[in-house]
Amino acid sequence: MDRLILWDVDGTLLSTDGIAAEAMRAAMREVVGPAAPLARTAYAGKTDWQIIRESLPTLPPEEIGERLHEFAAAYLGRLEGQREALVARSRVFPGVTAALEALGGAARQAPLTGNIAVVARIKLECVGLLPLLDLAAGAYGDDHHHRPELVPIAAARAARRYGQSFGGRQVIVVGDTPHDIDCGRANGARTVAVATGPYSLDELLAHGPDVALPDLSDTGAVVAAVLG
Numbered sequence: 640m641d642r643l644i645l646w647d648v649d650g651t652l653l654s655t656d657g658i659a660a661e662a663m664r665a666a667m668r669e670v671v672g673p674a675a676p677l678a679r680t681a682y683a684g685k686t687d688w689q690i691i692r693e694s695l696p697t698l699p700p701e702e703i704g705e706r707l708h709e710f711a712a713a714y715l716g717r718l719e720g721q722r723e724a725l726v727a728r729s730r731v732f733p734g735v736t737a738a739l740e741a742l743g744g745a746a747r748q749a750p751l752t753g754n755i756a757v758v759a760r761i762k763l764e765c766v767g768l769l770p771l772l773d774l775a776a777g778a779y780g781d782d783h784h785h786r787p788e789l790v791p792i793a794a795a796r797a798a799r800r801y802g803q804s805f806g807g808r809q810v811i812v813v814g815d816t817p818h819d820i821d822c823g824r825a826n827g828a829r830t831v832a833v834a835t836g837p838y839s840l841d842e843l844l845a846h847g848p849d850v851a852l853p854d855l856s857d858t859g860a861v862v863a864a865v866l867g
């Protein structure tokens with residue numbers, strides 16, 4: 640168990656069918672007022688704080704910083720209110736559960752996601768993946784706005800929990816966007832890209848991951864890709 644697999648959530652493990660993105664936009668409107676223009680921005684691979692900053696370009700960054708906790712509370716409240724819809728409409732991608740189970744005997748596994756921690760928990764809980772990941776060894780969008788900073792945060796948490804260090808290619812980052820690949824590579828981690836999000840296999844391959852897979856449905860291929 641000398642390896643730490645850090646799984647992205649949206650587009651990699653699951654989809655909420657747009658419920659979470661809609662809740663996020665509603666929360667932004669609730670906090671900044673209905674008149675504030677929300678800029679269109681791609682959400683995939685970005686931290687929640689990054690999405691908020693990019694969505695509200697007319698607000699001074701210091702004001703956004705001060706109001707992030709208000710936003711988090713509004714977002715969480717809206718998602719809690721949508722829990723039934725989340726359970727009904729969210730889906731785990733093919734092979735995810737089998738891959739997590741297969742890798743659980745060989746490595747520690749935690750989320751590394753741009754979601755704020757409470758939101759990551761709700762999403763994983765609603766699709767039944769919570770028991771397969773150690774959330775206390777993960778890193779989240781409220782730990783840092785810049786995704787590459789999340790890898791050492793997760794590694795430090797895992798080290799404290801398991802009493803051993805995880806560095807370099809003992810850490811594997813799995814995700815569905817170039818941001819995931821970049822954040823793993825910036826930290827010397829092994830990177831596995833999966834084309835179940837908005838990016839095609841070719842687009843992901845162009846960013847130079849160690850391995851890119853079309854999806855996670857072939858458990859043997861996933862285990863080989865992750866463990867190398």
Ligand SMILES: [Mg+2]
Binds near residue numbers: 651816
């Ligand atoms: Mg993703």
